[in-house]
Amino acid sequence: NAGVTQTPKFRVLKTGQSMTLLCAQDMNHEYMYWYRQDPGMGLRLIHYSVGEGTTAKGEVPDGYNVSRLKKQNFLLGLESAAPSQTSVYFCASSYGFGNSPLHFGNGTRLTVT
Amino acid sequence: DAKTTQPNSMESNEEEPVHLPCNHSTISGTDYIHWYRQLPSQGPEYVIHGLTSNVNNRMASLAIAEDRKSSTLILHRATLRDAAVYYCILTPMDSNYQLIWGAGTKLIIKP
Numbered sequence: 001n002a003g004v005t006q007t008p009k010f011r012v013l014k015t016g017q018s019m020t021l022l023c024a025q026d027m028n029h030e031y032m033y034w035y036r037q038d039p040g041m042g043l044r045l046i047h048y049s050v051g052e053g054t055t056a057k058g059e060v061p062d063g064y065n066v067s068r069l070k071k072q073n074f075l076l077g078l079e080s081a082a083p084s085q086t087s088v089y090f091c092a093s094s095y096g097f098g099n100s101p102l103h104f105g106n107g108t109r110l111t112v113t
Numbered sequence: 114d115a116k117t118t119q120p121n122s123m124e125s126n127e128e129e130p131v132h133l134p135c136n137h138s139t140i141s142g143t144d145y146i147h148w149y150r151q152l153p154s155q156g157p158e159y160v161i162h163g164l165t166s167n168v169n170n171r172m173a174s175l176a177i178a179e180d181r182k183s184s185t186l187i188l189h190r191a192t193l194r195d196a197a198v199y200y201c202i203l204t205p206m207d208s209n210y211q212l213i214w215g216a217g218t219k220l221i222i223k224p
Contacts, residue, residue: 004156031210042200042214043157050210059211090156098145098204099164104156 006105013081021076023091031094032074036087081112122219133186135201145204150197196222
């Protein structure tokens with residue numbers, strides 16, 4: 001099993017450029033999440049989805065959009081990148097919430113200059 | 114918000130047991146206690162979780178205080194590969210799926 005796969009692994013953007021981060025999971029999980037992690041800090045939730053076709057805002061949603069057109073994929077978009085969005089982005093999925101562990105990808109390291 | 118408190122760092126010798134503490138005094142009755150660890154340049158990895166009773170799996174044990182206001186992750190025999198940042202988090206059912214991640218405990222293993 002591949003688990004949770006994130007692409008790309010690294011990316012450098014100039015301010016104002018756009019990009020899409022792709023997350024794919026092969027575990028048939030309903031719940032998917034996008035987090036960001038800044039140096040020395042814990043993870044902060046950007047957006048999440050509780051099933052195909054649904055999305056919701058997390059703690060830090062500004063400047064990001066998401067889509068979940070297929071159950072296995074969760075896309076994170078940056079329409080106009082800003083230096084404050086320089087971070088490591090992690091995608092996660094889970095079967096349920098509370099009594100279900102999160103499964104994480106290995107992250108996308110994004111630098112915005 | 115359901116929050117946890119952990120020491121910033123701990124050191125342990127290789128092949129000795131490690132006890133990683135976590136305080137969660139505001140825990141509610143339906144909150145699960147989860148532990149994850151994060152190795153350098155990797156995503157967090159699930160370690161163990163529990164609700165009220167102590168739990169064991171192949172990676173670790175979780176000891177939960179009777180009043181559930183604290184818990185301890187136990188690595189029975191630490192190896193160099195266990196050096197990581199360990200996060201203790203709660204999963205509140207009324208939080209709209211938002212888990213509060215602190216800075217965790219950086220575990221240093223001395224050979």
